[in-house]
Amino acid sequence: MSQQVRQLAQRARVASRSLAAASGEVRKQALETIAQALEANQERVLAANAQDMEAGKALIEQGELDLPLLKRLDLSGRKFAGMVEMVRSVAAQPDPLGQTQSALELDEALNLYRVTVPIGVIGVIFESRPDALVQIASLCLMAGNAALLKGGREATRSNQVLAEVMLEATAGIELVPEGWLALLEGREEVRALLDQEGEVDLIIPRGSNDFVQYIMHNTKIPVMGHADGICHVYVDAATDIDKAVKIAVDSKTQYVSVCNAAETLLVHEHVAEDFLQQAVPALLQRDVELRGDERTRAAAKVYGQIKPATEEDWKAEYLDLVLSIRVVNGIDQAIEHINTYGSHHTDAIVTEDRVAAGVFLRGVDSASVVHNASTRFADGFKYGLGAEVGISTNRLHSRGPVGLEGLVIYKYILEGDGHVVDTYDGEEQRPFTHRRLDQGWQA
Amino acid sequence: MSQQVRQLAQRARVASRSLAAASGEVRKQALETIAQALEANQERVLAANAQDMEAGKALIEQGELDLPLLKRLDLSGRKFAGMVEMVRSVAAQPDPLGQTQSALELDEALNLYRVTVPIGVIGVIFESRPDALVQIASLCLMAGNAALLKGGREATRSNQVLAEVMLEATAGIELVPEGWLALLEGREEVRALLDQEGEVDLIIPRGSNDFVQYIMHNTKIPVMGHADGICHVYVDAATDIDKAVKIAVDSKTQYVSVCNAAETLLVHEHVAEDFLQQAVPALLQRDVELRGDERTRAAAKVYGQIKPATEEDWKAEYLDLVLSIRVVNGIDQAIEHINTYGSHHTDAIVTEDRVAAGVFLRGVDSASVVHNASTRFADGFKYGLGAEVGISTNRLHSRGPVGLEGLVIYKYILEGDGHVVDTYDGEEQRPFTHRRLDQGWQA
Numbered sequence: 086m087s088q089q090v091r092q093l094a095q096r097a098r099v100a101s102r103s104l105a106a107a108s109g110e111v112r113k114q115a116l117e118t119i120a121q122a123l124e125a126n127q128e129r130v131l132a133a134n135a136q137d138m139e140a141g142k143a144l145i146e147q148g149e150l151d152l153p154l155l156k157r158l159d160l161s162g163r164k165f166a167g168m169v170e171m172v173r174s175v176a177a178q179p180d181p182l183g184q185t186q187s188a189l190e191l192d193e194a195l196n197l198y199r200v201t202v203p204i205g206v207i208g209v210i211f212e213s214r215p216d217a218l219v220q221i222a223s224l225c226l227m228a229g230n231a232a233l234l235k236g237g238r239e240a241t242r243s244n245q246v247l248a249e250v251m252l253e254a255t256a257g258i259e260l261v262p263e264g265w266l267a268l269l270e271g272r273e274e275v276r277a278l279l280d281q282e283g284e285v286d287l288i289i290p291r292g293s294n295d296f297v298q299y300i301m302h303n304t305k306i307p308v309m310g311h312a313d314g315i316c317h318v319y320v321d322a323a324t325d326i327d328k329a330v331k332i333a334v335d336s337k338t339q340y341v342s343v344c345n346a347a348e349t350l351l352v353h354e355h356v357a358e359d360f361l362q363q364a365v366p367a368l369l370q371r372d373v374e375l376r377g378d379e380r381t382r383a384a385a386k387v388y389g390q391i392k393p394a395t396e397e398d399w400k401a402e403y404l405d406l407v408l409s410i411r412v413v414n415g416i417d418q419a420i421e422h423i424n425t426y427g428s429h430h431t432d433a434i435v436t437e438d439r440v441a442a443g444v445f446l447r448g449v450d451s452a453s454v455v456h457n458a459s460t461r462f463a464d465g466f467k468y469g470l471g472a473e474v475g476i477s478t479n480r481l482h483s484r485g486p487v488g489l490e491g492l493v494i495y496k497y498i499l500e501g502d503g504h505v506v507d508t509y510d511g512e513e514q515r516p517f518t519h520r521r522l523d524q525g526w527q528a
Numbered sequence: 529m530s531q532q533v534r535q536l537a538q539r540a541r542v543a544s545r546s547l548a549a550a551s552g553e554v555r556k557q558a559l560e561t562i563a564q565a566l567e568a569n570q571e572r573v574l575a576a577n578a579q580d581m582e583a584g585k586a587l588i589e590q591g592e593l594d595l596p597l598l599k600r601l602d603l604s605g606r607k608f609a610g611m612v613e614m615v616r617s618v619a620a621q622p623d624p625l626g627q628t629q630s631a632l633e634l635d636e637a638l639n640l641y642r643v644t645v646p647i648g649v650i651g652v653i654f655e656s657r658p659d660a661l662v663q664i665a666s667l668c669l670m671a672g673n674a675a676l677l678k679g680g681r682e683a684t685r686s687n688q689v690l691a692e693v694m695l696e697a698t699a700g701i702e703l704v705p706e707g708w709l710a711l712l713e714g715r716e717e718v719r720a721l722l723d724q725e726g727e728v729d730l731i732i733p734r735g736s737n738d739f740v741q742y743i744m745h746n747t748k749i750p751v752m753g754h755a756d757g758i759c760h761v762y763v764d765a766a767t768d769i770d771k772a773v774k775i776a777v778d779s780k781t782q783y784v785s786v787c788n789a790a791e792t793l794l795v796h797e798h799v800a801e802d803f804l805q806q807a808v809p810a811l812l813q814r815d816v817e818l819r820g821d822e823r824t825r826a827a828a829k830v831y832g833q834i835k836p837a838t839e840e841d842w843k844a845e846y847l848d849l850v851l852s853i854r855v856v857n858g859i860d861q862a863i864e865h866i867n868t869y870g871s872h873h874t875d876a877i878v879t880e881d882r883v884a885a886g887v888f889l890r891g892v893d894s895a896s897v898v899h900n901a902s903t904r905f906a907d908g909f910k911y912g913l914g915a916e917v918g919i920s921t922n923r924l925h926s927r928g929p930v931g932l933e934g935l936v937i938y939k940y941i942l943e944g945d946g947h948v949v950d951t952y953d954g955e956e957q958r959p960f961t962h963r964r965l966d967q968g969w970q971a
Binding site for chain 2: 105106195197204205286287301302305307325327328331332334335340442443446447451452454455456459467468479480481482486495496497498500501502503504505506509511517528
């Protein structure tokens, strides 16, 4: 098994070198060909997806799958067109490769360039959303990376057909060899993938906290991603209550099963009563189960409808219609709560006080910090990245929604004319000019 | 022990939050104060260094230390002024924090900014060069990171005095609390450091291959660095022989004990005889031991003076006056050799053929690729980064010499006015504007 996966990885390395040599035009054209192939094969894809959905429903009846997962699995309706749009949106992005990030003259005729290149071979293990496969593969292709993908078990049929359609679409393109995309299957292949240190350059796991933690602790390959999405909305003292209710409701209920949905609401004591008297009915009306601390339950004056929150609630990622609420003394306690219990993913403040907003945006140590908007905006497509390969809470390379820029690295290119270091470090001690150049690198 | 190191790390986290809030001016001024303190304490530092040198010489006599290591230990002569200059050079760099990397309007009054912030707490384990301590601490401070440093055993006295002088210098500066810099001692503290997942955000190991490999395999904290520096100079067919000899000699002999020194010379068969007849005497004259393949030994016509090279030589990082030489059929074989045996660090081509240069610079998968210049240029100071915290052969975050830019990450800041996702994803399906903004983020 390990041998097989290693061969896939090595084939992927070769494909990646070819992709890296393909011009931006060739990679964009390959994506347009994929978009058209998906449209032409809509029925075939949806038929496979319908089978997955049927099997999923049976699993729900057996209690082996929950409803939010089934919803993510569904490709029908608006989802299919959205998936194709995503491919074109990636192709419409500026080419991430061959970009000169800096150009510096070190001395006369000795010029240094920092130029973007692909990372290489990327392994992505993702949840049951089959549109994620298309998104991830498109981003990898556009950034010149080969992709080894393992999707959720529940989406097996959908994923297989989607990968087939994509590979059929690129089959005729010389600089996009077949090895650019491979589907892995089963847990053994995932374990083998995690062993491919040196062959695979990056692992991106998407899924439950436990799953991501497992991946992070069982590979020597760098891992990019996030375990938890424990996101907060903090309602500050100087808040517009209508705005705050709207943002709290959207952050919690707009799509409950995703990582940027809010799990905890923090409320400044000065506005707790006013805010909660509007927010609690609005949330209950949307079937949100509320769990509050004592002050919340007192302020809301609806004891019976707000269950007591425990320490565990502050650490919980519900991914469901559940919300914990805490009344805080002020912004400092809110920031401390978020930095302590949060997952450094996405956290919002609602306030009309610009100074307080600045304190929050600087002080909260999260990938996305938000002022007067929903946490649900933290997403690659909404952030204008074309699409996202995932959301990272790492503190290296990429943070927050990761699009094309997170899938490239750079190399330094130094061009001289016989220059040696002895001229600068030896007797002559010639100084460097270190002058910025306007022109990027030209091969 | 682990408890103690954890406390240092937590103190460092607090210091890092304070540093992050310090303006660029405060951090620059702190560095200038450090530079002046070093100058004022030159005798005290050199006295401690002289003790380390004495002890080092004794170790050499016992065969427990080699000469290149002792050379790195020495802070006297030009080295001291260079060390102080490095601090000022870091302070003269543009502020790496608070930089808006992108600004995008998502919709009316809904603006997204990507702004640089410190990584946080960085652990650096470095070799016996005490000037590295000053360099690394300066870079960390300027980038708002707290640093936990462990230097080489041979430099213990020098490091202690240098850290003391730096901490004395910053003692009066409010936003630079004492915890910004701590020295660890002994192997147990290093082991404890490697366990501080969550408390320490990044480990940078500098040292021997085995040492760096050990670190990489014994921590869950991200590691940035390079194990080997197996650098190549490839002499192409259309080469200027004088230039090639000069570059080969400099790459090998200018400073043999460093990672960007060349270890293998690859020579195109068409110029092998001409090149080697000049290069071999030039290298032998500088006491370089040569190890060549059969074709090298034949072409050079000095069999006796070139030992036979084995497969092991292609994989060797000598860090000494030894050079392996191989005659290749052409540029493709050279690129293949480098991508197979090299360490993706720094590799050079010498050629007057611009097309060949382009093929090499694109095809060689290394952090630095060089045309007609010495591999020895691959260094943060020479690359205009002010100084370097190390050289990375990672394929994520930072590659090549890592200066200030490699010590920061970013956060996304989203500012709205009550915006919710339902407006865009729900019935209304309002489109995003995704319009680039000229203005960076202002708190």
